[in-house]
Structures are given as structure tokens and as C-alpha cells.
Amino acid sequence: MSDLLRLRDVHVTFPGGSKSTVVRAVDGVDLAVAAGEVLALVGESGCGKTTLIRSILGLEPIASGSVEFDGEPVTGSRRALRDLRRRVQMIFQDPSGALNPRQTIYEAVAEGIRIHGVPGREVDLVADALSRAGLRPAERYMSRYPHEVSGGQRQRVLIAGAMVLQPQLLLADEPVASLDASIRGEILALMRSLVDDTGISIVAVTHDLGLAWNIADRIAVMYLGRIVEIGGAEEVLADPQHPYTKALLSVVPEADRMEQQILVGETPDPAAIPGGCRFHPRCPVVASGEAERLGILDQCLGVDPALVDTAPDRAVACHLTVTRGG
Amino acid sequence: MSLLELRDLRVTYRSERGDVPAVRGVSLTIERGQTVGLAGESGCGKSTIAGAVLRLLPKGTLVEGSILFDGEDVYEMTPGRLRAVRWSGAAIVFQGALHSLNPVRRVGSQIEEAIMLHSADLGLDRSQARRRVGELLERVGLRVDRARSYPHQMSGGQRQRVLIALALACEPDLLIADEPTTALDVMVQAQVLALLADLQADRGLALLFITHDLSVLNSVCERLMVMYAGRVVEEGPSRELFADPRHPYGRALSQAFPTIGDRASRMHPTGLPGDPPDPAALPSGCAFHPRCDVAIDECSALDVALRDVNAGHRAACVHVEPPNKRVTNKSVTS
Numbered sequence: 001m002s003d004l005l006r007l008r009d010v011h012v013t014f015p016g017g018s019k020s021t022v023v024r025a026v027d028g029v030d031l032a033v034a035a036g037e038v039l040a041l042v043g044e045s046g047c048g049k050t051t052l053i054r055s056i057l058g059l060e061p062i063a064s065g066s067v068e069f070d071g072e073p074v075t076g077s078r079r080a081l082r083d084l085r086r087r088v089q090m091i092f093q094d095p096s097g098a099l100n101p102r103q104t105i106y107e108a109v110a111e112g113i114r115i116h117g118v119p120g121r122e123v124d125l126v127a128d129a130l131s132r133a134g135l136r137p138a139e140r141y142m143s144r145y146p147h148e149v150s151g152g153q154r155q156r157v158l159i160a161g162a163m164v165l166q167p168q169l170l171l172a173d174e175p176v177a178s179l180d181a182s183i184r185g186e187i188l189a190l191m192r193s194l195v196d197d198t199g200i201s202i203v204a205v206t207h208d209l210g211l212a213w214n215i216a217d218r219i220a221v222m223y224l225g226r227i228v229e230i231g232g233a234e235e236v237l238a239d240p241q242h243p244y245t246k247a248l249l250s251v252v253p254e255a256d257r258m259e260q261q262i263l264v265g266e267t268p269d270p271a272a273i274p275g276g277c278r279f280h281p282r283c284p285v286v287a288s289g290e291a292e293r294l295g296i297l298d299q300c301l302g303v304d305p306a307l308v309d310t311a312p313d314r315a316v317a318c319h320l321t322v323t324r325g326g
Numbered sequence: 327m328s329l330l331e332l333r334d335l336r337v338t339y340r341s342e343r344g345d346v347p348a349v350r351g352v353s354l355t356i357e358r359g360q361t362v363g364l365a366g367e368s369g370c371g372k373s374t375i376a377g378a379v380l381r382l383l384p385k386g387t388l389v390e391g392s393i394l395f396d397g398e399d400v401y402e403m404t405p406g407r408l409r410a411v412r413w414s415g416a417a418i419v420f421q422g423a424l425h426s427l428n429p430v431r432r433v434g435s436q437i438e439e440a441i442m443l444h445s446a447d448l449g450l451d452r453s454q455a456r457r458r459v460g461e462l463l464e465r466v467g468l469r470v471d472r473a474r475s476y477p478h479q480m481s482g483g484q485r486q487r488v489l490i491a492l493a494l495a496c497e498p499d500l501l502i503a504d505e506p507t508t509a510l511d512v513m514v515q516a517q518v519l520a521l522l523a524d525l526q527a528d529r530g531l532a533l534l535f536i537t538h539d540l541s542v543l544n545s546v547c548e549r550l551m552v553m554y555a556g557r558v559v560e561e562g563p564s565r566e567l568f569a570d571p572r573h574p575y576g577r578a579l580s581q582a583f584p585t586i587g588d589r590a591s592r593m594h595p596t597g598l599p600g601d602p603p604d605p606a607a608l609p610s611g612c613a614f615h616p617r618c619d620v621a622i623d624e625c626s627a628l629d630v631a632l633r634d635v636n637a638g639h640r641a642a643c644v645h646v647e648p649p650n651k652r653v654t655n656k657s658v659t660s
Contacts, residue, residue: 044511045482150601151368180367181538181582182575182617185597192593207511213586214595237586251516252586253541262516264467 003068004168004201005033005056010065012048012055016271023271025051027225028065030307033169038195038202040212040233042248043222046270049205052222053171056203057088070168086116089162093174095154099146105130106142109161116165129164133157134190152183156190163194170194172204176211188214209252213237218313221245224278225270227307231314241316243285276301277319285320296323327397329500329532330356330379330416334391337374337383346606348374350556351391358499359530363543363564365579366553367602372536376504379534380412396499413444417493419486421505426489427477433488434459434473440495448496462491466521483514490521500532501525508537519546540579544568549638552576555603555613558632562639572641574618612644620645 012026025048033039041049054060056067058074058081067074074084092098099108109126112118118125130138133156146154155175162170175191176184192215194200204211212219212233219236221229221244229242240246247261263282268274280286280300291297299305299319307317337349349371356362366372377383379393381400393400395415403411420426428436434456441448441455450458460470466487477485486506493501503522507515523546525531535547543550544564551561552575560573571577578598584591600617603609609616615625625644632640633647 044513152601180602181540182367182578182598183601184582185595186599187597188595189597192595209512209586210584213584213592215593234592248512249586251512253519253539253545253583260516260520262520263513264517 002035002071003032004035004070005031005203006068007031007052007056008066008068010052010055010067011063012051012060013063021271024225024273025060025270026055027270027273029222029225029227031220031227031230033201033203035168035201036195036199037217038192038204038215040216040219041203041205041222042207042209042212042219044207046224046268047222048225048270049222050173053090053173053203053205056171057085057090082116086112086165087167088169088171089165089167090171090173091155091158091162091175093177095151095158095178096146098158099154101146103145104142105135105144105146105149105157108146108157109164112161112165118165125164126160129160130157132163132194133160134186135160150183151179152187155179155183155187159187159190159194163198163200166198168200170200170202172202174206174208175204177206177208185214191215209237209249221248224268224273226278226317228279228317229315230307231311235311235314241310241321242279242318243283243320244279247284276303277305277317291320294320294323296320328355328394329358329360329396330354330534331394332375332379332391333394335375335378335393336388336390337371337378338388338390339384340386340388341606344606345388347608348556348605349378352553352556352558354551354558354561356500356532356534359526359532360549361526361533361535361547363540363547363550364534364536364553365538365540365543365550367538369555369602369605370553371556371605372553373504376418376502376534376536379502380416380418381408382418410444410447413440413496413498414447415498416500416502417496417498418502418504419489419493419506421508427485429477432474432476433480434463437462437473437488437492437495440492444496458495459491462494463488465494465525466491467517481514483510483517486510486514486518487521490518494525497529498531500534502534502536504536505538506535507542508539515542522546538579539583540568541583552579555608556605557613557642559614559643560641561632562635562641566636566639572635572639572646573614573643574620575614576641612642 007029010026010029014023014025016023029052043049051060055062106126109129110122113122113125127138130141135141135156176187191202195202216233219233220227223244229245240249247263250261261284274281277300285291286300291300296319305317305319307315308322309315310321332352332354335349335352339346339348364372378389395411437459438455441458459473463470463472468487507518526533535543537543547564550564550567551558554575560571560576568580571580581596598617603613611626611628615621630642630644632642634640635646
């Protein structure tokens with residue numbers, strides 16, 4: 001499978017609170033997304049996952065590194081961006097906030113068709129998109145306003161509005177986090193069927209590992225602006241290698257088979273990324289003394305670990321893995 | 327005597343378009359130190375119950391049945407008695423920590439205010455109250471100097487901890503937590519859940535935990551109650567109910583969040599078709615029947631009461647037969 005999206009050493013920075021501080025929100029990310037796959041980008045608030053997907057659409061300026069989409073480098077030219085923003089669509093966590101309350105559902109879906117001049121009869125395109133998003137019969141929904149339908153249906157409207165443009169990539173930022181529990185599975189099933197039926201790719205940003213288990217082919221775990229572990233979803237969830245991935249997995253409420261590793265402290269600050277391994281101040285391997293016993297503590301404190309392949313399509317950025325593997 | 331007892335609670339909101347029955351006959355008991363989880367979706371009435379317990383519902387709302395706190399009817403308390411109970415008897419932590427704190431006051435002084443309002447009961451002067459603020463912040467895992475922060479200077483998880491500290495300010499016997507971790511990251515959620523478990527173990531705090539995430543409730547609570555359209559449709563010991571739910575809606579909620587590693591859910595998310603019903607226009611019979619995959623003809627006419635599944639486990643479904651009436655394979659062959 002060829003790569004649909006390819007990020008190389010992408011950095012996104014913001015000015016910090018004072019003149020000298022820089023917030024390194026995305027701090028060197030390499031990532032490839034194949035056509036027809038679902039990638040779950042997992043991490044805590046502030047890890048840079050949302051900034052990263054926004055940068056793909058040119059919504060955040062990239063400080064350095066490159067983004068390639070469908071074999072072409074993404075440049076900042078207006079025409080290129082406009083084309084990109086048809087082929088890459090985004091849906092958000094809060095469907096209510098993303099819809100104009102004074103626009104009917106028909107208008108919400110038709111807007112993109114008009115902006116991008118999609119060929120075809122508008123009403124047919126809208127009807128087809130709504131019914132493919134599970135809003136059937138479409139005619140019943142067209143003249144309604146967002147507040148007249150449920151939260152799950154609003155998310156379907158957003159998905160219809162994205163899919164009507166026949167994108168190649170859908171970026172989904174916490175697509176089910178604000179939905180009721182019973183609706184969650186329905187929306188995830190819809191997303192997975194879009195991939196299986198149309199061959200679209202999805203990058204889903206989430207802190208929900210259950211979502212990854214439900215629909216993702218691959219998982220990338222982000223911590224403080226960097227991918228620390230990546231691989232096939234089943235492999236990563238069955239056998240997490242990075243201590244951060246292990247900790248995340250151990251606190252999933254259903255995971256009573258594992259001993260909980262609750263990391264103390266708040267999600268760290270991307271304006272002050274720790275030296276050495278950026279995870280070392282919260283790392284259970286360092287805290288337990290295991291890193292010292294294994295003689296890697298100096299590296300943990302002093303050397304920023306690179307993402308190293310440990311198996312085909314599997315990579316981890318941890319001194320421990322490298323030590324054990326070698 | 328139970329710490330909290332709801333007897334056939336019915337809550338009806340009055341609106342210009344007519345009456346909206348939000349809670350339709352709920353009974354529940356919480357003993358001292360017990361943790362009870364209340365699960366359900368938007369509009370099922372679970373937050374209305376939280377508000378009803380402390381009389382926090384809008385004026386004009388019709389509340390029927392009774393709510394006894396430590397044996398005393400909450401709706402017959404004098405305003406002074408109610409005020410005392412609200413902080414030092416039972417306290418509430420709501421979802422959305424961002425909006426419950428005053429944005430222009432330091433968090434320490436907001437906690438101190440709550441303590442000073444009850445200083446007579448607690449027997450504390452201002453300097454003791456200030457010390458207590460520090461203790462409370464440490465108790466919820468925040469640094470003492472966080473007292474000087476404004477809410478906007480804190481993360482969502484930190485603000486949620488401040489709200490828990492605030493709720494604990496007057497040492498209540500019961501904490502009602504309404505979606506306290508819903509907006510939080512998994513790791514912060516785990517921290518808050520561990521904190522609640524500690525408080526329950528150390529102080530014998532009783533907990534009424536409300537959320538739509540059955541897997542969270544299962545990890546914290548001894549007993550679970552599942553609500554749908556203003557009614558309890560299933561209740562029982564957490565482990566049993568979560569592992570073997572008998573109401574089709576209880577089953578849907580327990581499967582909503584997959585068990586990682588469970589092959590059946592891999593690449594196969596399961597949800598419920600349809601949406602939670604509008605409380606102002608409930609379906610006839612069993613309110614769940616339009617979304618139910620095992621509904622039979624009589625479900626659209628008959629609203630079944632809770633039936634015994636096992637000791638302490640009950641479900642309101644026509645398919646539930648009491649254990650002694652069930653024909654098992656064993657009894658057929660013997």
C-alpha cells in the first residue's frame with residue numbers, strides 16, 4: 001500500500017508566555033498513513049495530537065519539516081490549500097459547536113458542495129450523503145435545524161458534510177468523546193464502514209484506547225509533541241513496549257487484569273519539555289529504580305531517545321527497549 | 327438507618343409546553359460508606375436525581391415520593407437545616423469544573439468561604455480555616471500554594487480536584503459526583519477515581535457516582551443502577567451486573583466501551599440504534615422497546631416492573647423470569 005500522507009520531522013511551535021519561551025507543541029514527528037487505513041493518534045491533552053492534525057490542513061504553520069499528501073508536497077499556496085481542504089476533511093468532538101444553529105441540515109451539507117464546486121445535482125448529492133451517514137430517509141432531515149436532532153445525529157450530519165466532498169482522508173478529533181455511550185458504537189461503526197466501503201483513510205485523535213481497539217488498524221502514541229510508540233493496533237494494545245503506553249493501557253477502567261500505573265502529576269508543559277527522555281520525570285521505570293539497575297539511567301536523564309524499529313511496522317522511543325532488544 | 331433513602335421518587339418539570347416527567351418512580355438506598363453507581367444517558371433523569379436530593383431543582387418543579395437523609399425528610403427541612411445538610415451532610419461535584427468556580431477569585435478563598443459559612447458547626451476560626459484549605463488541597467493531590475491560583479491558571483483535572491476539595495470542605499458523609507471525570511483525560515480520570523476510592527476507604531465516605539460510562543462505575547462502585555427514561559431498569563452488585571446484565575439496555579451500556587483484547591469487539595464496535603427518548607414524549611409500554619432488539623409484541627403495551635434475577639439483582643424486562651421459575655437444562659434432564 002502506498003502512503004497517502006507522509007510527515008517528515010514536523011515541528012509546530014507557538015510563542016510562549018515570555019519572549020524567551022517557545023511552546024514546542026509538535027516536536028519532530030515522522031508519520032505515514034496508508035490509503036484505506038485507520039490510524040488512532042493517542043495521547044493526553046496537551047500532547048500535541050490536535051495541533052498535529054491541524055497542521056496537516058495548514059491550520060497551524062509548520063516551523064520545519066515537511067508534509068506530503070498523495071505524493072505531492074503540501075505547500076502554502078492558496079490554490080494548493082483549497083484543493084487539499086476538499087481532499088482532507090475534518091470532524092470535531094463537539095458536533096453542536098461545529099454546526100451553524102441557524103442553518104438547516106441541508107444547508108450545512110450543501111455548503112461544501114458549493115464552495116468546492118462539486119459536480120452533480122446538489123439535492124441528490126446531499127440526499128446521498130445524508131443517507132450514507134445513516135440519516136434515512138434523508139428528506140426527513142434536510143429541513144431540520146441542528147437543535148432539532150440528537151447529538152449522535154449531529155455528528156452524522158458533520159460526517160455527511162465531510163463525505164459529500166469525496167475526500168481521501170478524514171481527520172477526526174475525538175469523534176465520540178461527547179456522545180452518549182450507546183451512540184458511540186454506532187458512530188464508530190459508521191466510520192469503519194466508510195473506510196471499508198470507500199477506501200478513505202482516517203486519522204482519529206483520541207485518548208480513548210477502546211476506540212483504537214474498535215476501529216483502528218494502527219496506533220501512534222504521542223507524548224509531549226513526539227510519537228513514542230507506533231505499530232499495529234493489536235500488537236501495541238496486546239504488548240505495549242513504551243512505559244507510557246503501558247501506563248495508559250493500565251488505567252482503562254476495564255483493564256482490571258493489569259496493575260494500575262497511575263502517573264502522578266499533571267500533564268507536562270510543552271513550554272518546558274524535560275531534557276533527556278521527555279517522559280523520564282513521570283516514568284515508572286525510572287521511579288522504581290529499574291532504569292538505574294539496568295545501567296540506563298544516565299541515558300534516560302541525558303539522551304533524547306529516537307524512535308527505533310523493534311519489529312516490522314513497530315517502533316518505540318525508549319532506552320529500555322533498545323537495551324533489551326540489543 | 328440508611329444514610330440516603332429515595333422512596334418512589336417522581337420529579338416532573340413544568341414547562342409551557344406541558345409537564346415533563348424526568349424521574350418516574352425511583353427507589354434507592356445508600357448505606358454509610360457505600361458506593362452506588364447510577365448509569366444512564368442524556369435525559370434519563372440521573373442528574374435530576376442528584377439535584378433532587380439536595381433540593382437544587384428549579385422552582386416549581388414537582389417532586390413526589392420521599393427523600394430521607396439520615397432518616398430525615400429533605401423536603402420537610404427548614405432552610406437553616408437544609409443549608410447545614412447541603413455542605414456537611416451531603417455535597418455535590420458537578421461535571422464541567424470550568425464553570426462551577428468563580429473565575430475572578432483565587433481557588434483557596436473559594437474553599438475558605440465554604441468553610442467559614444459553616445465555621446460554627448465545624449468550630450474553626452479564620453486561620454484554622456486557612457490551614458484546612460491547605461490540608462484539603464493536599465488531600466486531593468494539589469500543592470498547597472495552588473490556593474493562590476485562579477481557576478484559569480489550572481488545567482481541567484486540577485479544577486476538578488478543586489471542586490472535590492470544595493465538596494469535602496465540610497466533611498460530608500455523602501458525596502454525589504455527577505459525571506466528575508467525563509471531560510478528563512484517561513490518566514487524570516484514573517487519578518480522580520483513585521482519590522475517590524481513597525476517600526471512601528479512609529473516611530467512610532458514601533458515594534453516589536453518576537455517569538454514562540458503566541465501565542468507570544464498575545471500577546469504583548459496589549452496586550450499580552441503570553436508568554432509562556426516568557426509571558431504574560436494572561440494579562445489582564457491580565461485578566454481576568456488568569458481567570451478566572439482564573436488561574437489553576444494561577447489556578448495551580456494558581458493551582458500549584469494549585474490553586481491549588476481546589476478539590468479538592475488535593473492528594466491530596457495537597452501539598444501540600436510535601436515540602434516548604424525549605422525556606416529554608415517551609414511547610408507550612416499556613420506554614425502551616423502540617430500540618430493543620429482543621422486544622416482543624406486548625412490550626409496546628406493558629411496562630414491566632423490576633423483577634428478581636438473583637439476590638439483589640433485578641431487571642425490568644419481560645424476558646426476565648425469577649430464578650426459581652426458570653427451567654434450566656439441568657432440571658429438564660433430571
